[in-house]
Amino acid sequence: MNAQDPQDPQVPQDGRFDHCPWLFQQEATPEQRAAQLAHQRRLTAATGAEFGERCYLSPLAAVLPDRLRLGSDSYVAAHAYLTGDITAGADCTVNPFTTVRGTVTLGEAVRVGAHTSLLGFNHSTAPEQRIHRQPITSRGIVVGDDVWIGSHVVVLDGVTIGDHCVIGAGAVVTRDVPDWAMVGGNPARFIRDRRDTRDRREAGNRPARRPAAATGNRPAGDLDDRLAAFVAAARAQAPALLARCWDGERYVDRPGAAPTVRAHCDAVEIADLLLGEAPAQLPATAHAERLRAAQDPTTGLVPELGATLPPPADDGFVDDGPALYHVLSVGYALRLLGSEPRHPVHTVRRMTPRPLTGRLDRLPWADRAWHAGSWIDSFATGTLWNLELGAEPAAPGTLEALFGWLLTRVDPWTGMWGRPAPDSGRLQVVNGYYRLTRGSFAQFGIPVPHPERVVDTVLDHARDLRYFAAGRENACNVLDVAHPLWLAGRATGHRAAEARDWAETRLARALDRWHEGGGFGFGPAPEGTGPGREPGLQGTEMWLAILWLLADLTGRADLLGYRPRGVHRPEPARAPATPV
Structure with a gap:
């Protein structure tokens, strides 16, 4: 026409x-x-x-x-x-030589500059077919109200741009942009909040300048080079790293350790991240059958190798630390292997709203918020697998009761659950927040409440030198800051420059942790809370996921060439179609 x-x-x-x-x-x-x-x-x-x-x-x-x-x-x-399928609200402009293709939805008052491309579709890239024969996929592009997209911008499929945003000329937008954000560059990175006017910045609200030592006095380009070199080395060493932790029959976290279920799951995740396939020690089907066979048919839980599950508590739930984490690790390992659990998680299916809220009230929020958050992580993930299996996820109203309890108990001043403690500061609160939100809000694609306050709390905790001084960081503590900053940053640009600076410092440090042929060590931790400094599967799996989060916070994730798809996946594991 x-x-x-x-x-x-x-x-x-x-x-x-x-x-x-x-x-x-x-x-x-x-x-x-x-x-x-x-x-x-x-x-x-x-x-x-x-x-x-x-x-x-x-x-x-x-x-x-x-x-x-x-x-x-x-x-x-x-x-x-x-x-394609294009919808635009009132007062929208598509200027000369602009391309809008695929599924694209524009809100009201959207200005799209000349020579810009909004590409709401993509080709698959399977290696066994030529590109021109690949099927077309489309997740679509959504742009909010009152948005200015400059000239020569490229917005890729799957991106959502929030309300009141400004996309600088020439930007390549590969990930979601929160409300009020001004972004630019390739890939597009947060510049500032649009509401942060010059007068306010000059009055003292300007984002903190990156300290000279943030990347070890190296220019940013050197960090890019180091990241690319690391990935190449890690991929080359991955087969030997996995073979190192195979005792001939089972996976161990590190040579000399006992075989564990988690070690097997970590091996599957590492192979998926670095090699894009199952570990070579067994065929993919054999990996899956071993993990599926480990599931207890009565409870749906996976006990530790050689262990038995304890009897259920008064509310019918079985409390066992390793088994509750295996809900996450085994479930995601099976998904990566193209399989699924053999049985639903029956302990979750049997829970009804009243016992659930009673248990939530009794969780140790005052002094062990991490433990409380980890329980919610396991319960919500069990609900997810039940939904994936087509089983009843839990008794009617239970999932709604979970999110209702969380939304009414969150502290609006911190955006979190639990309280700081004199001896440990915000460690339990922030680490518990990660586990809680990973399994519930993040996994089900539901926005977290009070994201600005979350950023404030997490950045304040990240200054605690007991946990974040050089030489004192471990995988758990860095992950539990990086993920909340990433998750809350999806909804707000609040203090984004500070979050980016923090992530860049940790990214540079993390690259120095790699042990040739051995992977990453977990890092220093109190006795019994982690495998320690020696390189092993748990440390490697966690730090690979951490590296992705840190790289994405600094706009460098594309350099890694991988994206976590398991326990630490950035996307929701299930679209928010559940009635919550």
Whole structure:
């Protein structure tokens, strides 16, 4: 629908309405208005397109949609190219030479600059087929209200841009942009909050300048080079690293340790991250059958190797630390292997709302918030696997009771559950927050409450030198800061520059932790809370996930070439379609 009669009275001889369509409503003659309406009607007849009042669609634009809805007072300028399923609200503008393809939804008052591409589709990249034969996928692009997208921007499939955002010219947007954020660069990185005006910044609200020692006095490009070199080395060493922790029959965390279920799951996750396949010690089907066979059919839990489960508590739930973590590790390992648990998690299915809320009330929030959060993580993940198996996730109303309890008990001043302690500061609170939100809000794709306060609390905790001085960091403590900063950063740009600086410092330090041929050590930790400094499977799996989070917080995740798909996956494991 881009053919044009050069004598059509709708088009002035200088073409200014096609390239400056905002002039049309003020300057067009009655004949030109009639011709424009006729042009819209022809497109409606051909494609079913819908137009609001006072729209302008240049006849020089190539408009070939599956569906097009253009709100009132919107326009499409010359040489724009529109295909797919496109919806735009009122007061939207698509400027010259812009490409909008796939599934794209624009809110109201969205300005899209010239030569920009909104690509709401993608090709698959399976190695066994040529690219031109790959199937097309589409997660779609969603843009909020009051957004300015500059010229020569590229927005990729799956991205959501929040309300009131500004996307700088030339940016390549590969991940979601929170409300009020101003971003730029390739890949696009947070610059500042749009509400943070010059006067406010000069009055003392300017984001903190990156300290000179943030990357060991190295330029940013050197950190990029180190990250790329690390990935190449880790991939090359991954087969030997996994073989090192295979005792001939089972996986051990590190040579000399006892075999464990978690070690097997960590091996599966590491192989998926670095090699894109199952560990070579067994065929993928054999890996899956071993893990599936370990599940207790009565409870649906997986006990530790050689151990038995304790009797259930008064509310019917079976409390066993390793088995509760195996709900996460075994479930995700099976998913990575293309399999699933043999049985539902029956201890979760049998829980009803009243016993659940009673247990939530009794969890040790005052002094062991990590333990409380880890219980919720396991319970929510068990609910997830039950949903995936098509079983009843829990008694009716139980999942709603869980989220209702969490949303009404969260501290609005910290965004968290639990209280700091004199001897440990915010360690239990922040670490418990990670486990709790990982299994509930993050895993089910539900926004966390009070994200700005979360960022404040986590950054305050991250200054505690007892846990974050050089030489004192371990995988658990760094992960439990990085993930909340990443998760809350999806909803807010609050103090994003500080979060980025913190992540860049830890990213540089983490790269120095790698042991050639051995992987990562967990790091220093109190007795019984981690495997220690020696390199092993748990430390390697956790630090690989941490590296991705830190790299993504600094805009470098693409350099890694992997994205966690297991326990530490960044995306929700299930779309928020559950009734919560």
